[in-house]
Every structure is written in C-alpha cells, then in structure tokens.
Amino acid sequence: MPVDLRIGPALVVPVTAAPFEGWVEVTGGELVHVGPEPSAAPATETYDASGRMVIPAFVNTHCHTSQQLGRGLADDVGLLTWLHERIWPYETALDEADSEISALACAIEQIRNGCTLIADPGGRHVDGMARGIATAGIRALLGRSTMDDGEGRPPVDQETTAQALDRQDELAARWHGGAGGRLSFSYTLRTLFNCSDDLITATVERARALGTVAQMHVAEIPEENAYARATRGTSTVRHLDRLGALGPGLLAVHATWVDDEEIELLAARRCPVSHNAASNLKILGTPRIADMVDAGVVVGLGTDGAPSNNRMSVIDEMWLASIVQKGLRRDPTALPAEQVLRMATIDGARALGMDSVVGSIELGKRADLVVIDPRTPNFATAADPVSALVTALKSENVESVLCDGEWLLRDHRLTRVDELAVLAEATARAATVRERAGLRP
Ligand SMILES: [Zn+2]
The missing domain is CATH 2.30.40.10 (Urease, subunit C, domain 1)
Known part of the structure; x- marks a missing residue:
C-alpha cells in the first residue's frame, strides 16, 4: 500500500x-x-x-477572528475605552458577511504563521465565522460571544441567561464536528463583568458534556478582581473555583492578575491558561507565566485579536513570551526555548483538550x-x-x-484561496465597518 x-x-x-x-x-x-x-x-x-x-503546526489558544477587520482601531487607549468606545461599536457594526471575510483573512494570517488550530473566544455571527474558517481549511474551536449581565452592554447583547444558552446550543448542534471534523463548537463567557453565576456554571457544564472547553477572559485587570470582590466576595479565580468551574473544561484566558494562591488553585484544578504576551503588554499588564509553568499549570499561547496585539502570529508570541518572562523575573533561565515551543504546540493543544489529535509529531x-x-x-x-x-x-x-x-x-x-482577492475585500469591508460604526482610526 x-x-x-x-x-x-x-x-x-x-x-x-x-x-x-x-x-x-x-x-x-x-x-x-x-x-x-x-x-x-x-x-x-x-x-x-x-x-x-x-x-x-502551532496552536493559537486565543484568536478573535471577528476582530481581524479592526486592526489598528484601538491603539494607545485604556482597556475600558478600548472595549466600550472602540471594540463594541466595531463588533456591533459587523454583519455576517463581514465576519466571514474577517475570519478568512485571520485564518490566512494564521496559515502564513504556521498555525492550523485556533480557539476563537466568540463573535456575534458564528455562521459567518465558521464559513470563513471552513473555506481557509484550518481547525478551530468557535464560540458565540456571550453576556447576560452587567453595565454598558450594547443593546444587541442584552439577552437573558436562557437565551444566551439556547443560542449556543443551537450553534453547537450546527457546527460541532463541522468542516470534516476541523470545526468544534466551544461555549464562551466574555468576562466576570458581564456573566452571571448561573451562566458561568451552565456554560462550563455544557462544554464538558460536549467534550470541548469553555473559554473565558479571566482576571484581566485589577479592577476585575475588585469587581469580583464587591459583587461575589472574592477574586475572579477563587470565585470560579467556588462555582466548580475551574478545571480542564475551562480555558482561563490571560490570568494577568493572580496571586500565589490562585496560581496554586489553577494548577491543582488542572485549569489551563492562555497566555497572550503582546496584548497583555499592550493593554492589561504582564502575568507570571513562568511561575504558573513552574507550579504545573498547562499554558498555551495566543495572539488575541488584531486590535489588541496587533500581530496575529504565534511565532511572535513565542519570542515575546520568552523574553518578557526572563525580564519579569530578572532571570535569563526563566521559560527556556524548549518550554516555549511546547506552549506553542503540544501544551496549546492540551489546553484545548486536543493533544490526542494534534500538537506533536507522533504516530497516529x-x-x-x-x-x-x-x-x-x-x-x-x-x-x-x-x-x-x-x-x-x-x-x-x-x-x-x-x-x-x-x-x-x-x-x-x-492553495485554497486567492489571497490577494481576500485581502482586498477585507480591506474594503474594514473601511465600511469603521464608517458604519462611526469610528475614525
Ligand atoms: Zn480576548
């Protein structure tokens, strides 16, 4: 044969x-x-x-495909301005066809950077995102951006817990295992600011039942922990643990502001972390990734989205993760290259529950x-x-x-797409979306 x-x-x-x-x-x-x-x-x-x-091939554990048309839209601004005045208006203005081209353009950038598996933490038009990814041919965990609580949400995102879950169930039925098995559905939670405890618990349960991970932005800024203490009586990570959410079924994205005890909790519960060195440096702060790895936490790398990085390359993330952790610890032996390469491949796959499928070169x-x-x-x-x-x-x-x-x-x-034609359409649509959203770069 x-x-x-x-x-x-x-x-x-x-x-x-x-x-x-x-x-x-x-x-x-x-x-x-x-x-x-x-x-x-x-x-x-x-x-x-x-x-x-x-x-x-590399694994990108945090990749907002719907934000590819928003590159450069939110440079040099604070997180809340970034989110409320730039990203939410941008995302609200995006229609399904825009999302499809955004995802396709994003996937092209992933392919050119050697990445074939991404975790998308959720957009509004999952059908468009899924079609864009399916056209490009990479693997993806796709989710729908989900919020049921909190101040300042765009009107279109005002939905009840039951609605948020129902819409995700419907998408899971449509896309889980799609594109010849290259697509998986992934339940998502935006942040603690915008998700009720009922939603968090039910989301993680559903993800575990489906055999996929739930993705959540966790402990992004000190204000998030302060908000968690004010509304839940303890920090985000401790609160998630109390809810029973912390574990292999939840991908904790960023984990920028965590203390020693929380690092121990993440390790003890085997809760994986997605590390996004560039977007962390740009907007959030620098997490203690080398300390997490030493404690036994599984850490994968992620690019985040085009408005928050702005380079969508796991290759760049490897280099940054390596030198930033050395600088943070003032220790040139921190996070050696072999470890960083694992984070970009097998550990990223493990963080997404896919290490038996991809992430290393092994028979089978x-x-x-x-x-x-x-x-x-x-x-x-x-x-x-x-x-x-x-x-x-x-x-x-x-x-x-x-x-x-x-x-x-x-x-x-x-091999699959006319790259220049896709990029030309993405560029034209990016301008239209900015106009629709009333945003000037
Ligand atoms: Zn994100």
Missing part, C-alpha cells in the same frame, strides 16, 4: 521527543511513519525537504505540520535550531503548512 505523502529528509522536531534527521509519512491525514529512514512503501507524493525542518496523530526553511538571514547561522524556533523564527521561514494531511500552504503559496 502506498503512503499518500512522504516528507524528508529533514530535521524533524516532534516536540514530545528529541529532534532527529529523518522522514514523516502521511496517509489519510494521519501520521503513519515517523523515523530516521523512510518506510519501504511507495509514496503517491514526495516533498523534498532537504535542509528544512519539520515541526508540528493527525498530520498538522509545518515545513520550515531556515535558509534566511535571521535564522541561517543559528547554533541550536530548536532554540532558534523560538528566538529567530519569522513568518518568512514558513515554507509549507499541512492541516489534516492537506497542504494549505505549499512553497509559500496558499
């Missing part, structure tokens, strides 16, 4: 095992051979990867791979290629990207 695809000879970086010179083979979208020599089977397609590296896993070409000025002379994946890698090194055994990028070219 021939294999569908043979890639090699390359420096293979499985992440969960030591790097080696060898070959990777794929049949039916599954990794069927990984080793120093090719198998004896003939191959339908061979990808000559001499001088290249093959790594697992789905073939989500990136071929890296190190022959560029920023990478070529690197002494340690694995460390260079964190410290030197740039998007131009991403030569080809495979998702579920299918090339989405081949020799620097998108």
Whole structure:
C-alpha cells in the first residue's frame, strides 16, 4: 500500500521527543511513519525537504477572528475605552458577511504563521465565522460571544441567561464536528463583568458534556478582581473555583492578575491558561507565566485579536513570551526555548483538550505540520535550531503548512484561496465597518 505523502529528509522536531534527521509519512491525514529512514512503501507524493525542518503546526489558544477587520482601531487607549468606545461599536457594526471575510483573512494570517488550530473566544455571527474558517481549511474551536449581565452592554447583547444558552446550543448542534471534523463548537463567557453565576456554571457544564472547553477572559485587570470582590466576595479565580468551574473544561484566558494562591488553585484544578504576551503588554499588564509553568499549570499561547496585539502570529508570541518572562523575573533561565515551543504546540493543544489529535509529531496523530526553511538571514547561522524556533523564527521561514494531511500552504503559496482577492475585500469591508460604526482610526 502506498503512503499518500512522504516528507524528508529533514530535521524533524516532534516536540514530545528529541529532534532527529529523518522522514514523516502521511496517509489519510494521519501520521503513519515517523523515523530516521523512510518506510519501504511507495509514496503517491514526495516533498523534498532537504535542509528544512519539520515541526508540528502551532496552536493559537486565543484568536478573535471577528476582530481581524479592526486592526489598528484601538491603539494607545485604556482597556475600558478600548472595549466600550472602540471594540463594541466595531463588533456591533459587523454583519455576517463581514465576519466571514474577517475570519478568512485571520485564518490566512494564521496559515502564513504556521498555525492550523485556533480557539476563537466568540463573535456575534458564528455562521459567518465558521464559513470563513471552513473555506481557509484550518481547525478551530468557535464560540458565540456571550453576556447576560452587567453595565454598558450594547443593546444587541442584552439577552437573558436562557437565551444566551439556547443560542449556543443551537450553534453547537450546527457546527460541532463541522468542516470534516476541523470545526468544534466551544461555549464562551466574555468576562466576570458581564456573566452571571448561573451562566458561568451552565456554560462550563455544557462544554464538558460536549467534550470541548469553555473559554473565558479571566482576571484581566485589577479592577476585575475588585469587581469580583464587591459583587461575589472574592477574586475572579477563587470565585470560579467556588462555582466548580475551574478545571480542564475551562480555558482561563490571560490570568494577568493572580496571586500565589490562585496560581496554586489553577494548577491543582488542572485549569489551563492562555497566555497572550503582546496584548497583555499592550493593554492589561504582564502575568507570571513562568511561575504558573513552574507550579504545573498547562499554558498555551495566543495572539488575541488584531486590535489588541496587533500581530496575529504565534511565532511572535513565542519570542515575546520568552523574553518578557526572563525580564519579569530578572532571570535569563526563566521559560527556556524548549518550554516555549511546547506552549506553542503540544501544551496549546492540551489546553484545548486536543493533544490526542494534534500538537506533536507522533504516530497516529493527525498530520498538522509545518515545513520550515531556515535558509534566511535571521535564522541561517543559528547554533541550536530548536532554540532558534523560538528566538529567530519569522513568518518568512514558513515554507509549507499541512492541516489534516492537506497542504494549505505549499512553497509559500496558499492553495485554497486567492489571497490577494481576500485581502482586498477585507480591506474594503474594514473601511465600511469603521464608517458604519462611526469610528475614525
Ligand atoms: Zn480576548
């Protein structure tokens, strides 16, 4: 029996095992051979990867696909201005067709940065988002932005707890397992400011029942903990624990403002954290990620959205996460490259409950791979290629990207979509949305 695809000879970086010179083979979208020599089977397609590296595709654990048309809309403003005066008006002005192009443009940026799995914490038009992602071909956990409580919500977001849950159930029935299994539905909670305890409890229960994670922005700013203390009598993380929500079924996004005891709680409950170094630095503050990792918390990396980063690249996030934690601790040994690479791959997959499917190069896993070409000025002379994946890698090194055994990028070219046409439409729609929202950049 021939294999569908043979890639090699390359420096293979499985992440969960030591790097080696060898070959990777794929049949039916599954990794069927990984080793120093090719198998004896003939191959339908061979990808000559001499001088290249093959790594697992990156995982972006926090990626607002609906905000891709809002890049640059909210620079140099505080969080509440960012949210109430820029993002909410932008999101309100976005229609379903805009959301589809926004998600597609965002997915293209993910592919060009070697990422094939994202967790989207929720937009308003999930049908549009899902169609955009399905067109691009990447994997995604998609959710609907959900709020049932609190001040200042846009009128369109004023819904009851039951309505918020019903609408999500309906979307879960439509999209969970969609696009040939590449789409999963994920129940979401915006923040403690806008979610009732009933909604939090019911959301996490539903996510666990569906076998997916619920996503929630957690402890983003000190004011959130103050609000939690005023309305619930304790900080956000402690309150979530009291509700029984803290655990593998909840992805705690940001966790910027947590104390020692809360870090211990996150570790003890096996509650994963999504770390977004750039957007944290820009808007929220810097979380103690190295301390969380040392305590045993599973941490994945995320880009957040285009208005809050503004680079939508896990490659950039690896480098930032690494040097920022070293600076924060004043310890150059904090968060070594190998750890950061795990965060961008297998630990990100684990945070999303998908580490048995993707996140490393292992027999039986789905073939989500990136071929890296190190022959560029920023990478070529690197002494340690694995460390260079964190410290030197740039998007131009991403030569080809495979998702579920299918090339989405081949020799620097998108295979499924006319990239320039999509970007032109996204640019035109971004201008229209700004106009509709009354926003000037
Ligand atoms: Zn977010």
